[in-house]
Amino acid sequence: MFNPDEQIFADRMMDLPRSFVREILEVATQPNMISFAGGLPNKNLFPVEALRLATEKIFEEKDPNIFQYASSEGFMPLRRQIADRYAKKGMKDVKAENILITSGSQQAFDLVVKAFINEGDKIILEEPTYLGAIQAFSLFNPTYVTVPLQEDGPDTAAMEQALSQGAKLLYLIPNFQNPSGTTTSAAKRKAIADLVRKTNTVILEDDPYGELSFSDTPFSPVRSYLPEQTILLGSFSKVAVPAFRIGWMVLPDYVKAKILVAKEAADLHTNTFTQRIIHNFLTDNDLDAHIARITARYKSQKEAMIKAIAEHFPKEVSTTNPLGGMFLWASMPKEVPALKLFEAGVQDGVCIVPGNPFYAKKYHTDEITTMRLCYASMDEPTIEEGIKRLGKAMQRMIAHAR
């Protein structure tokens, strides 16, 4: 007789952490809740009118082939535009043929781990790192080796030690890291590339936020130091819209065929209709001008958050001060475990992501006293009010503990 107990599922589904993201997003939709939890771009900056025009153009072509099945690699004119943008930034060796369009950057994690990882193979992670990547990787039961993040990027001594253990992949987010907001210095990028060059490890460089820089001094991706050993990821979710689910991978030649097999098996190809909308949008608009509008707003929002934190958080709390992107990272005193702060904050109408899910190894413990705050989603007065509520919750926890 059928018994739908756990044994019908694969082992990989057994020990999975429950999804913090999903639970938190549910809480975050409660009325009057101010949420710093989601990694949501500010919706008021979506280029909706430009996308409307870009969409109209598709229908004006009156070509039914637009709606047909298409190639697994993605829409070639869009891949050329992506290659051109890299060339403008000095990465002239990125060819359109080596760009594969993915269903959001998230899909790239699944495809890469599928192509590279046998059960138990090592993946090196920055600590903390993006929880969505941890979720995708964990389905393939890797062994994680973690390297602490410092103010200027991963600890290189720990990195050398980690690499000496023979990892298949090294996952990096050098620009405005999620969750920490940290940016890896140019010196460390080069140092990491030099270390990896001596190994058989492949770098998975995730760069969804790189274009959201608050200054005019861009860093070269790690890939520019070690192109043959790096898979570079990009996305239109943060610079255009997330709903279209258009990301991409820059793949070394020897990786491309494998990833293509995995991509074809995963969903045949990414939505070509929205690929074409993005293509028209890039053709008819100045993406850099649009990005400048986004970063001006996010910079102002970040500064409002930093200012409110100085005013309302207990003195013992320290935070990063990101040079771009959407997130900052706060470290609390031991009286403020992040999971408890999450619960206390919800009572006061404010929602955060506790640091816990960003650590591959220490899950669900009260040792973790860090949290991620997203300043991208809302305007400055709301940010100030939310930080005030959060500060009150922290003060209460500290008073109670002492």
Place this chain on the structure above:
Amino acid sequence: MFNPDEQIFADRMMDLPRSFVREILEVATQPNMISFAGGLPNKNLFPVEALRLATEKIFEEKDPNIFQYASSEGFMPLRRQIADRYAKKGMKDVKAENILITSGSQQAFDLVVKAFINEGDKIILEEPTYLGAIQAFSLFNPTYVTVPLQEDGPDTAAMEQALSQGAKLLYLIPNFQNPSGTTTSAAKRKAIADLVRKTNTVILEDDPYGELSFSDTPFSPVRSYLPEQTILLGSFSKVAVPAFRIGWMVLPDYVKAKILVAKEAADLHTNTFTQRIIHNFLTDNDLDAHIARITARYKSQKEAMIKAIAEHFPKEVSTTNPLGGMFLWASMPKEVPALKLFEAGVQDGVCIVPGNPFYAKKYHTDEITTMRLCYASMDEPTIEEGIKRLGKAMQRMIAHAR
């Protein structure tokens, strides 16, 4: 030093068959090639104008939330419409909450195999079966147990024997099967459900073609006999457009949480923009009337193919005569190995899919003398010309062999 040899990849990537689909689609785009190879819907039947209006409505809402990140389950109003369609067909127990939107039906294969299959676990397949499912399954190194397809569906004695081996999954395409065009009889559907009920196997019922019936007598899905042990798949690719990549799964409660974790890790969520277009399209149009237009054309195209085959193929060739869907299946004499016919056909300007990739176990051998012919993609005169060319290639091969 870095050495990009095979050892950097996962074992699962080693023995993969090369992708027939990709190679054949390349051949199929040669000028003057008549291609029966691709599984492409007839592009002239895409409801482009209705989709244009459905898209305009989205922009008229002027709600930026439409373009934001969204839930992994999918757009609830679309899920309700899908549940309502099932209810109209007598499946009143399908709740919107149990429908998960996928990035095409193809993604469902990846999510299900990920959630259920450890290396070596058994999957029962009809023989032949859909090559895209085989591709997705094979990345997780299952053991295949095959059950021969007969005119009225899988051989039930072989099915009983296969089920007794303790399979995790049973993959079925009961309606107008890809590649064979076979429809499983109502009696066999019930018999299979009765056999599976005694086991711990879960049925994966794939139904992308079920609505493309040439008659008014629909069959109940296998799910209707055994809902608690069946995952049912559907898709808008064949009844609306493939480019939008919108499919769905109907999931028993105990499966949903696992699949949702896998879905979130795979791509966070399916493109919500095109989910909303389909929702508006369903709201403002009569999908059944649109489907009736498609099936009237496909029926006429199929009849043209059957007639041309009777005229131009050697007498020794037999074919199925599908009751719906897009494909028929031809069995040739031993002088016509399918792989050689593929090559011979290309010389004469006609392209087919040899049967080989539809068998999980017998790949790249000249034992296989079957092929799939798609009659959906083109008009009747082109079908007749293509069949004529193919007949000539076969006659030549037979003459040469004798």
